[in-house]
Amino acid sequence: MATQWDGDIPIYVQLYQQVIRRILDDHLLEGEALPSVRKVASEYQLNPVTVSKAYQMLQEEEIVEKQRGKGLFIKEGVKKVILARERINFLEKEWPVVLDQIARLNLSAEDLLADRQGGK
Amino acid sequence: MATQWDGDIPIYVQLYQQVIRRILDDHLLEGEALPSVRKVASEYQLNPVTVSKAYQMLQEEEIVEKQRGKGLFIKEGVKKVILARERINFLEKEWPVVLDQIARLNLSAEDLLADRQGGK
DNA sequence: GCTAGTGTTATACATCACCAATACACCTAT
DNA sequence: ATAGGTGTATTGGTGATGTATAACACTAGC
Structure with missing residues (x-):
């Protein structure tokens, strides 16, 4: 893919x-x-x-x-484990960096998240 | 740093x-x-x-x-140029990938915006 | 002129990650 | 047994990375 x-x-x-x-x-x-x-x-x-x-x-x-x-x-039973692990990794490692970048670029995380489509 | x-x-x-x-x-x-x-x-x-x-x-x-x-x-005049360039790069290349991952991990806006610090 | 500060270039070198080609060990079905 | 399907250990080549060292061209201050 x-x-x-x-x-x-x-x-x-x-x-x-x-x-x-x-x-x-x-x-x-x-x-x-x-x-x-x-x-x-x-x-x-x-x-x-x-x-x-x-x-x-x-x-x-x-x-x-x-x-x-x-x-x-x-x-x-592996899907559950992966999901939990990936969530932690994302929230602790990746997301903070993204938030930093968003702030640096004067963008709003709220707006970016609100603007996505198909979100539930 | x-x-x-x-x-x-x-x-x-x-x-x-x-x-x-x-x-x-x-x-x-x-x-x-x-x-x-x-x-x-x-x-x-x-x-x-x-x-x-x-x-x-x-x-x-x-x-x-x-x-x-x-x-x-x-x-x-370079800061302005960089800001514009980085914004485009972020919105077109990085953010879509992040959104994909957020959807895949079933994370909500609350999860992501809950307790971040230094927010303005 | 001399010295000390810029960045750059060239050379040689060691190391390592990546990837491919090949050959091997194993299982299953015929 | 043979053929065709698994994954993989081994080996070797290539390129990127970073270092070490030295030399170069320029500027600034004395």
Whole structure:
């Protein structure tokens, strides 16, 4: 889905982030298998090892489980954990920086949040 | 002021960003000289060439002007230009990504605006 | 003229992250 | 057993980053 890569971020990190996003968006469901490294690699014109590197991050974080010779599977109950973790990370790390920038640019966070559409 | 460097971003880019921020925050004023490369280098334990690299970016963007043998000086009228440029960049590139993430994490305006400090 | 201050350039160097090519180990089905 | 599907360990190349060192050209003050 990432039409192009952000040259400032390693591709395998972007792939990792994509999986996280797809889990949160219910495009990847718990219990499902990740697309194979070779499939992703051919889809994006990458080396399978590059994809594997992204998948290793997911294993280290216990988001995904390896079944030898079969593939990687999304663990049960993981969406909830990711959601909680990402919320904390966003609120503590990313959002304060954004707020700083908003203030520096003399913009209003209230206005920006109010102006979004489809918000509920 | 950056107590530590963000390992994911080249130091010279962070130095560049710092100058931009200091101009917007009125810590660096139009007409003023930038601190010399050697001073900054010694302050942060860096190589002068690394600092120079940041200063070159500022020259290429016409934010700063070289006076041979004297130093680099912030051009007049530049704050306004930077502010406009940064606003556009923020609204078109950064903010949409932030909004996406906010939606994905089901965060509300209350969550985001609750207890921030220094608000005006 | 001399000295000390500007930024810049050139060279060499070490290090590291990134990514690709290859080969390997494993599982499953036929 | 063979073929085709998993992920991955290894190796090597490339480029970016930052340092070290030195030299250069210019300005300012004495």
